[in-house]
Amino acid sequence: MLSPPNRAMALQVFKDLGYEREMSPADEPPPVDSFDAYNDVAPAAPAHVGAAENLPWLDMTGWDGRAIPERKWAIKDRVPLRQAGLFSGEGGTGKSIIELMKNVAHVTAKDWLGTLPEPGPAFYLGAEDDQDEIHIRLAAIAQHYGVTFRDLTDGGLHVLPLLGQDATLVAPTKSGKVELTALYRRLYEAAGDIKPRNISIDTLSRAFSGNEIDRVQVYAFAMHMQALAKVADGSVTVLSHPSLQGINSGSGLSGSTAWHGAFRFRQYLKGVKGEDGEQADNDLRELEFKKNQYGPRGETLVLRYQRGLFLPEGGASSLDKLAREAKTEETFLDLLRRFAGQGRNVSATPTAPNYAPTAFADDPDAKRLGFRKADFKDAMARLFSAGKVHIENYGRPSRPASRLAVKQ
Numbered sequence: 001m002l003s004p005p006n007r008a009m010a011l012q013v014f015k016d017l018g019y020e021r022e023m024s025p026a027d028e029p030p031p032v033d034s035f036d037a038y039n040d041v042a043p044a045a046p047a048h049v050g051a052a053e054n055l056p057w058l059d060m061t062g063w064d065g066r067a068i069p070e071r072k073w074a075i076k077d078r079v080p081l082r083q084a085g086l087f088s089g090e091g092g093t094g095k096s097i098i099e100l101m102k103n104v105a106h107v108t109a110k111d112w113l114g115t116l117p118e119p120g121p122a123f124y125l126g127a128e129d130d131q132d133e134i135h136i137r138l139a140a141i142a143q144h145y146g147v148t149f150r151d152l153t154d155g156g157l158h159v160l161p162l163l164g165q166d167a168t169l170v171a172p173t174k175s176g177k178v179e180l181t182a183l184y185r186r187l188y189e190a191a192g193d194i195k196p197r198n199i200s201i202d203t204l205s206r207a208f209s210g211n212e213i214d215r216v217q218v219y220a221f222a223m224h225m226q227a228l229a230k231v232a233d234g235s236v237t238v239l240s241h242p243s244l245q246g247i248n249s250g251s252g253l254s255g256s257t258a259w260h261g262a263f264r265f266r267q268y269l270k271g272v273k274g275e276d277g278e279q280a281d282n283d284l285r286e287l288e289f290k291k292n293q294y295g296p297r298g299e300t301l302v303l304r305y306q307r308g309l310f311l312p313e314g315g316a317s318s319l320d321k322l323a324r325e326a327k328t329e330e331t332f333l334d335l336l337r338r339f340a341g342q343g344r345n346v347s348a349t350p351t352a353p354n355y356a357p358t359a360f361a362d363d364p365d366a367k368r369l370g371f372r373k374a375d376f377k378d379a380m381a382r383l384f385s386a387g388k389v390h391i392e393n394y395g396r397p398s399r400p401a402s403r404l405a406v407k408q
Contacts, residue, residue, distance in 0.1 A: 087237050119155075121155070127165075140309050187199075203238075270286050285304075331369060
């Protein structure tokens, strides 16, 4: 049975959803994974129901011959309009930068990771960075898009730095009931007046002071975020940090699984891990669209950190492929340095007896990692292109020779 405070909170949620009947202390709301489950819960009918109290059934008699409405998006096939979603990721992976990029794309009608967000204003509430850091990040983003700060303000970008301040939007009282704060009410009014296409809440831990494993509180918070999206006629994106279990499992969640069910879209950002569990390439990220209630799901983007922002990695088909390529290049360079230190010169010429990919593939460390001659051949080509290796000339003028070397 629910505790008295949680029972009161559950009753309030039911009331907000249109279920007015009182419950006995023995009654409990059923466990659910989504608001959709409430559709299956029918409140008990009163003893006498008059005509004025009949349920307001949807009238579909006029739908024949009427055009089917188009589904509305804040970002086509990624972010539905008038809905709230969750954007989770480990600290320091770049969630805030990617979210700011999305907001700039909204207000300037520019591309965001291969899609065109609906143009319009955007709100960003940032409780983790100060004004100077936000300035630095927005400067890099504005330079990338070729716009000015005047363009951003004219387009309707509204940024509210809340570092060091109370950023709580939804909080439980001592009795356990979830209530709205004055900040939420001011934000709600602003959203209704300005109609932003996206409202970014950065982050969940600062905006929600409730219990993340309490399903009733989770759904109450999500309901209030959706109310923001509806009054704005836009979307709400809540940034969050996963728990250790959420990181290890790959779910990207923290607390109750209700976080997945309560929101209509969900994204997860993570770094590239090497063979030994360490991060192999600090500049690579994987953005996975974990949930899209009204469109395709399972889309994954590989991003690279460049000039202060994250951009899609050209030609990358999968994170695993990029991680393996990065590890192969690292191993190639390590072996090249070791061979040079041992006086064992290697060549970049395929017909040479000391051809580097052949020599390195026979090394015990390479065999342990499962790298073959073809892997090292491709890695050497990428390293040449990146300017990390070169052909070094050595020997007497009368008998010149060359060898492959790490470029200093």
